[in-house]
Structures are given as C-alpha cells and as structure tokens.
Amino acid sequence: VISSVSMHKGGIAIIGGGWSGLACAVTLRQRTDTPITLFESAPALGGRARGLIWEGLPIDNGQHLTIGAYRATFDLLASVGAPAWRSEPLRWSGVGHNQRVILRWELPDLGWPWRVILGLIPRWAPQGWPWAWRLALARLLITLVARGWRDKRTAGLTAAEWLTRLKMPAGLIEHFWRPLTEGALNTEFSQASAEVLVNVLRDSLGGPQGATRVFWPSKNLSIDGVDVMRTWCEQHNVSLQTGHRVLKLGADCSLQVAHADQTTLGYWDTIVLALPFNQTVALWQRSGLAPTPAITRLEQMTARAITTVWIRLSMQDDAGVSGLPVWFVLSDPADTGQHYAQVVVRRPGLLGVVISAQQAIDDRQACAGRLRDQLLVHLNIDINQCDQKWITEKSATWACTPEVSSADHDAAQGLLGIDGIYRCADDLEPGYPATIESAVRSGGRTALQILGRHHSH
Numbered sequence: 001v002i003s004s005v006s007m008h009k010g011g012i013a014i015i016g017g018g019w020s021g022l023a024c025a026v027t028l029r030q031r032t033d034t035p036i037t038l039f040e041s042a043p044a045l046g047g048r049a050r051g052l053i054w055e056g057l058p059i060d061n062g063q064h065l066t067i068g069a070y071r072a073t074f075d076l077l078a079s080v081g082a083p084a085w086r087s088e089p090l091r092w093s094g095v096g097h098n099q100r101v102i103l104r105w106e107l108p109d110l111g112w113p114w115r116v117i118l119g120l121i122p123r124w125a126p127q128g129w130p131w132a133w134r135l136a137l138a139r140l141l142i143t144l145v146a147r148g149w150r151d152k153r154t155a156g157l158t159a160a161e162w163l164t165r166l167k168m169p170a171g172l173i174e175h176f177w178r179p180l181t182e183g184a185l186n187t188e189f190s191q192a193s194a195e196v197l198v199n200v201l202r203d204s205l206g207g208p209q210g211a212t213r214v215f216w217p218s219k220n221l222s223i224d225g226v227d228v229m230r231t232w233c234e235q236h237n238v239s240l241q242t243g244h245r246v247l248k249l250g251a252d253c254s255l256q257v258a259h260a261d262q263t264t265l266g267y268w269d270t271i272v273l274a275l276p277f278n279q280t281v282a283l284w285q286r287s288g289l290a291p292t293p294a295i296t297r298l299e300q301m302t303a304r305a306i307t308t309v310w311i312r313l314s315m316q317d318d319a320g321v322s323g324l325p326v327w328f329v330l331s332d333p334a335d336t337g338q339h340y341a342q343v344v345v346r347r348p349g350l351l352g353v354v355i356s357a358q359q360a361i362d363d364r365q366a367c368a369g370r371l372r373d374q375l376l377v378h379l380n381i382d383i384n385q386c387d388q389k390w391i392t393e394k395s396a397t398w399a400c401t402p403e404v405s406s407a408d409h410d411a412a413q414g415l416l417g418i419d420g421i422y423r424c425a426d427d428l429e430p431g432y433p434a435t436i437e438s439a440v441r442s443g444g445r446t447a448l449q450i451l452g453r454h455h456s457h
Contacts, residue, residue: 009035009037009266009267009268010035010267010268010269011034011035011036011037011268011269011270012028012034012035012036012037012268012269012270012271012272012450013036013037013038013039013255013266013268013270013271013272014036014037014038014039014271014272014274015038015039015246015249015255015271015272015273015274015275015283016038016039016040016047016273016274016275016279017038017039017040017042017045017046017047017240017242017274018045018046018047018048018049018274018439019046019047019049019073019226019426019436019439019440019443020274020424020425020426020439020440020442020443020446021038021040021047021272021274021424021443022038022045022226022229022230022233022443023072023076023424023439023440023441023442023443023444023447024272024274024424024443024444024446024447025038025233025238025443025447026076026079026080026229026232026233027443027444027447027448028447028450028451029233029236029237029238030079031447031451032451034269035237035239036237036238036239037238037239037241038233038238038239038240038241039241039244039245039246039255039257040240040241040242040243040244041243041244041245041246042242042243043242043243044222044226044242045222045226045229045230045240045242046221046222046225046226047276048061048062048276048393048396048397049061049062049064049221049226049436049439050221050222050226051217051219051220051221051222051223051224051225051226051227052220052222052391054310054389055312055387057312057347057349057350058219058220058223059220059310059347059350059352059389060217060220060221060308060352061221061308061391061393062306062308062354062391062393062396063308063327063343063345063352063354064216064221064436065214065215065216065327065343065345066085066214066215066216066435066436066437067090067203067204067211067212067213067214067215068087068207068210068211068212068213068214068215069203069204069207069208069210069211069212070203070435070436070437072437072440072441072444073436073437073440074215076229076440076444077225077228077229080228080229080231080232081228081232082224082225082228082229083218083224083228085215085216085217085218085224086215086216086217086218087213087214087215087216088213088214088326089106089107089108089109089212089213089214090106090107090204090212090213090214091104091105091106091107091325092104092105092106092107092126092176092329093105093324093325093327093328093329094128094175094328094329094330094331095324095328095329095330095331095344095378095379096331096378097377097378098378098380099320099321099323099324099378099379099380101324101325101328102128102331103126103127103128103129103175103331104126104127104128105126105127105129106124107124107205107212108124109209109210109212109213110209111207111208111209111211112145112205112206112207112208113145115205115212116138116141116142116205129172130169130171132169132172133169133171133172133176136166136167136168136169136172137172137176140166140168141201141205141206144198144201144202144206145206149198149199149201149202149206150198151198153165153166154193154194154195154197154198155195155402156402157194157195157402158189158190158191158192158193158194158401158402159177159181159185159189159192159193159194159197160173160189160190160192161194162194162197163177163194174331175329175331177189179329179342179343180197180200181197182342182356182357183342183343183354183356184197184200184433185197185200185357185400185433186304186306186356186357186396186397186399186400186433186434187304187357187399187400187401187433188357189357191399191401192357192400192401193400193401193402193404194402195402195431196400196431196432196433199431199432200433214327216326216327216345241257241259243259243260244257244258244259245257245258245259246258246283247263247286248283248286248287248288249271249273249283249287249289249421250287250289251289251418251421252267253267253268253269253270253271253420253421254266254267254268255267255268255271268420269420270420270421270422270450271420271421271422272414272421272422272423272424272446272450273416273421273422273423273424273425274423274424274425274443275423275425276395276398276425276426276427277298277301277398277425277427278298278301278303278395280295280298280423280425281295281298281299289418292416292417292418293408293411293417294407294408294410294411294415294416294417294423295416295417297405297407297411298427300403300404300405301398301399301404301427302398302399303394303395303396303397303398303399304356304357304358304395304396304397304398304399305358305392305393305394305395305396306354306355306356306358306392306393306396306397307354307355307356307358307367307390307391307392307393308352308353308354308355308390308391309341309352309353309355309371309383309388309389309390309391310350310351310352310353310388310389310391311350311351311352311353311381311383311386311387311388312349312350312386312387312388313349313350313351313381313386314385314386317379317380317381317386318348318349320379320380320381321346321351321379321381324346325346326345326346327343327344327345327346328343328344328346329342329343329344330342330344330374330378331378341353341354341355341371341374341375342354342355342356342357343356344379351379351381353371353375355367355371364390368383371383372384397426397434398427398434400433400434406430406431407427407428407429407430411423411428412428412429412430412442412445413445413446413449414428414442414445414446414449414450415449422446422449422450423446424439424442424443424445424446424447425439425442426438426439426442428442428445429441429442
C-alpha cells in the first residue's frame with residue numbers, strides 16, 4: 001500500500017540526474033541561493049553517461065570520447081574541481097587483419113586550415129589512404145569552408161545520399177565516413193542527417209587549435225566527472241534525491257514523487273525536466289497535460305540502442321594489442337561484413353567494443369557470434385575465452401535523421417509552453433547530435449533562462 005504524504009515546498013526542482021540536470025544544478029547554484037532539489041529515479045547519478053565498477057575495474061556504461069571543440073563540458077568539470085581527463089591528438093586508425101594498422105590519419109594539433117594543409121606533407125598525410133581518398137576529402141572540406149560550413153545540398157538528405165551524390169569513393173565511405181557518422185550521430189549511415197554531420201566536421205576538422213584532440217576520463221565517467229559534480233552539489237546545499245521517481249507533474253508546478261513505500265506531493269516555484277525525449281513524453285502524458293509544440297516535436301522522435309561490450313583480456317591477449325592505438329575502428333568490411341562493432345577502446349587489461357546505431361536489439365547470441373567472428377579476424381582474440389560485460393541501453397539516444405527538426409528558439413531556451421516548467425536535454429542543442437556536450441550546453445542555457453526570468457519578475 002502506497003501512502004500519500006503531502007508537503008509544500010518552494011524553490012527549483014530538477015527531474016533527472018544526468019549531465020544536463022547536473023549542469024543545470026551547478027549553473028543555478030553558482031548564481032543563486034534559491035533552494036534546489038534534484039530527483040533521480042536511479043540509485044546513481046549520471047544517466048546514460050556514467051561509470052561502473054566491473055570485477056574491480058573502472059568501466060563506463062558506454063564509450064564517450066569527447067573532442068576538444070566541446071568546451072562547455074570541460075568548463076563545467078573545471079568549475080567543480082574535476083581532475084583533468086587524458087587526451088591525445090586525433091589519430092584515425094583502421095585495424096585490419098591480425099592486429100595490423102592498415103590505415104592511419106594523425107591530425108596535427110593545429111587550427112584550420114593548417115591541419116589540412118599539413119595533410120599534404122608525407123609526415124602528416126593519411127597513411128594507407130589512396131590519393132583519390134585524400135583528394136576527395138580535401139575537396140569536400142575546402143568546398144564546405146568556402147560556403148561557410150553551410151551546404152544546401154545536405155538539406156533533407158541522409159549522409160549516405162549526400163556523399164553518394166558527391167561521388168565519394170566507396171572505400172573511403174566504408175573506412176571513414178560510415179564509422180564516423182554512426183559513432184558521432186549514433187544513427188545508421190543510411191538514415192543519419194547529412195546536415196548534422198557537416199556541423200560535426202565544422203566543429204572538429206574546421207575548428208581552432210585543439211578542436212580535434214580526443215579526451216576521455218582517466219578512470220571512468222563517474223570517478224572523473226559525475227561523482228565530483230555530486231560532491232560539489234552536496235557541499236553547496238543542492239539536495240540530491242536518488243531513488244526518487246516522479247510519477248506526475250502539474251501545470252501548477254506540483255510534483256508527485258515516489259520513494260520506498262510512500263508518495264510525496266510537493267509544490268515548487270520552478271520545475272526543470274532534465275529527461276530524455278521519450279521519458280519527457282511519457283511523464284507529460286502520464287500527467288494528463290495538453291501537448292505543446294515542444295512536446296509534439298519530441299513525440300516525433302525515435303530511439304536508438306547502443307551496446308558496449310567490455311572484454312577482460314588474458315595477459316597474452318593484452319600484450320598482443322598493446323601496440324595498437326588507444327582507440328581505433330575495425331576496417332576490412334569485405335572480410336567481416338559491414339561494420340558491426342564500429343569503435344574499439346583499449347584500457348589496461350580491457351577492450352571496450354561499441355556497437356552503435358542499433359535500430360533494434362539483436363538476439364544476444366547472434367550478436368555475440370558476429371562480434372566473435374569480427375574480433376577473431378581483426379585482433380586474434382576469441383571473446384568466448386574471455387570474461388565479458390555486455391551493457392545495452394535500449395533507448396540510449398535518439399535517431400539523428402533529416403526528419404528530426406531542431407528545437408526552435410523557445411524550446412532551445414528550455415521553454416515547454418507552461419509557465420514555470422522548463423526542460424534541458426541533449427536534443428535541445430540546434431544542429432547537434434546527442435552528446436555530453438549538447439546536454440551540458442542545454443543544462444547551462446536553461447539555468448540562465450530561469451535566472452533571467454526570475455530577475456525580470
């Protein structure tokens with residue numbers, strides 16, 4: 001029997017303890033003493049980008065490589081005292097048969113256009129790339145820069161359609177464009193938005209010095225990020241209520257929250273929905289609220305799954321891959337079928353293998369068989385002989401397709417169409433795919449919108 005306990009409380013309630021909710025809480029607290037309470041249904045904070053401990057080893061619930069162009073994330077972490085993340089220049093490496101790096105492009109840590117100009121010099125040129133590939137990529141980048149990184153030919157097209165129309169070499173598509181697109185946009189190459197892909201190129205290849213550096217946490221996303229934000233919030237009197245599920249919200253800024261064996265009803269001055277699109281829609285409908293344009297947009301979005309497989313290596317297998325880059329893509333699709341696992345991340349004694357852009361969850365046994373075949377060919381590793389940790393997020397992200405409209409100005413500012421109720425999430429950064437960076441930017445922007453409105457009143 002669920003008992004109902006009624007309480008009245010002012011201040012700001014944030015629903016969701018992922019990166020957008022934490023960024024919103026930190027930004028608010030840095031600028032106001034208004035009471036802030038954050039509700040998270042899970043026992044831990046971090047949402048879909050958090051760390052875990054598996055057999056004593058720090059891992060993540062997914063691979064979240066971050067580039068230097070995404071400054072809001074690192075500014076947030078620095079503001080709460082998080083340790084510096086590890087980084088290196090972007091090295092796009094393709095591993096073929098028997099652990100051999102057959103294709104490699106190491107970008108110099110310089111700004112545009114020098115990183116591409118140096119690409120014509122043998123030391124920095126893509127190794128193993130035919131000249132046709134190099135010229136095709138250079139021609140495309142020069143054209144995009146000349147047009148201010150706005151190519152009308154991408155309107156309404158998928159990445160596959162756009163690059164096919166540009167007569168991009170098929171080999172370059174399979175080695176570079178397909179894994180880049182599916183890794184960055186978490187959407188199948190045949191369905192991913194060409195326009196958003198151009199934005200990713202603009203911020204990385206076309207960005208200033210340091211924009212293409214790759215960053216990752218030294219231990220995991222929680223130890224080097226989420227936990228530090230949690231400690232900071234606790235030290236600054238932000239009330240963090242984990243294990244609390246919000247059942248309903250009202251247009252009067254009321255919340256019905258379930259925890260343990262009781263339900264609490266509270267009233268707030270401001271509510272922030274720091275939730276993914278599908279959870280926002282579900283809560284909105286469960287609450288019986290009339291749909292607004294911002295909610296209608298979310299109802300048109302679809303989810304994509306991501307699977308990360310962590311593999312504990314034997315000493316022999318670990319030594320065998322020790323000479324490989326810290327992260328790489330698996331090449332030679334002609335031998336192993338179309339890219340299944342796109343990216344492999346190497347940590348001491350571990351491999352993390354990412355299978356993204358999953359429209360549906362494959363049968364686990366069939367999935368494991370395909371992955372085993374692929375890693376046997378590329379890395380000489382039989383995962384059937386290794387301990388494995390499979391992490392599948394069925395609704396890990398949203399499909400970044402041409403049909404998905406960017407948030408309009410009001411929605412991007414966190415407005416939902418009901419006074420006092422706001423939202424922040426990774427789908428609210430116009431022209432961006434789902435990333436930690438877009439979540440952080442949205443959280444900070446919504447916080448400033450709340451503060452601006454309160455000040456104006």
